Amino acid sequence: MLYCPLPYADELFPSILTRAARHTGRSYSSVLKALSVEIGRQQTLDHSAAFLGLATRLGVPESQVLESHTFFPYTTAYLPADHRERYACWVLNAHEDSAYTQLSHLAKFPPPPWNKRFCIQCVSNDRKDLGEAYWHRQHHLPGMTTCPIHRIPLSACARGKSASDAMSLPSDYAATKATAPEASDLATTLTRLSLDALSGTLVQLDYSSALRDLGYTIPLSLAGSSAFTQAVLDAAGTVMLEEMACTGSERLSRLWPAHVAMGRPTSFPTQKHLVVHAYLKAVSSQLLTPNR
Incomplete structure (x- = not known):
């Protein structure tokens, strides 16, 4: 056995x-x-x-x-x-x-573009306290570039396809080039919401009410959808959107932030919900200035 x-x-x-x-x-x-x-x-x-x-x-x-x-x-x-x-x-x-x-x-580990990631301080602590290091879920969340415990950039491992790669643990890797954290209030909000989602404690947001508070007319018109979408994309930035796998260029997906805010929750992946949720949360908390 x-x-x-x-x-x-x-x-x-x-x-x-x-x-x-x-x-x-x-x-x-x-x-x-x-x-x-x-x-x-x-x-x-x-x-x-x-x-x-x-x-x-x-x-x-x-x-x-x-x-x-x-x-x-x-x-x-x-x-x-x-x-x-x-x-x-x-x-x-x-x-x-x-x-x-x-x-x-x-x-399994998240699919591309997310590689295996680890925090050098977590590795050190795990080896000291447990005798071995292991892969943490938190470090592999989409968009997670900083260890939520030690507040230092995570190191990313090159993705391999060999059997030896399947047998690897964080302690097998050198402190490789760290991912570049997004130093923004939106990134901070996104990280907090992502961790809440993983722990099962996420409190969902009423998108319609949040949009009304920002002065949008519900349901969103085409102009309103375009304006809201651009505001979210500008606030998130290219790096964050790539990390969250929210960079689809198909014609029907270009207004995805507006579609997320007005659509059914089952129609969109968690990453897109989190980007929209984080934007509305950051704006309502006055961490971001809405771009209308």
Whole structure:
């Protein structure tokens, strides 16, 4: 039976697998297979099957691992409660292949352009206190360029595709070129909201009321949509938008800030909600001057 180390606070799911592999001298793929056996999937390298196997192995509810060691809380932060509950039940259903795909996406490291990231102070503290470093979820949130605990720039690792990369931990990397933090009030607000989304404590904003407070007529006219969109994009800036994967140039997506503010919450990803939410929050708190 595979030995599984207990997860650390805010540890990403693949990091748990990597530590299990290192502690037992196994390969990363053999750990995936061994955990998959726990739920009767004998021949798979699927992260989600291993996820369910890990929960079984640790004797904890699957929902606990989902909430604490994947990006599920962040990904579903703006969904209505009933949608979120149905989605959780769906991705935890081990009998649907489509559910495996969704859970695998939630459990893995974020896709490009987000590389693995770490805080050199967290690495030092983890090695001192725990004897080893691990990958923190907080450091891998879209747009997160500074450690929320130590307030220093995060270091970014080059993304690799080899088996050795899957077996890596933060302590294996030198303090590589740090990401450039966005020194702005909007970035500070965005960071705070992102962390709230990850912890499940995000308080959603009534976009319509916030827009009315700024003098916009609801529903937004085409001119109002264009003005609001430009204000959000100008405040965010190119670097932030790229980090948040909000740079789509398709014709229908150019007014996405206005569409987010006036559309259904289920129609847009968390990153776009956060940019709009952070802008409206920063303006209402007088951290930003609205550009009308």
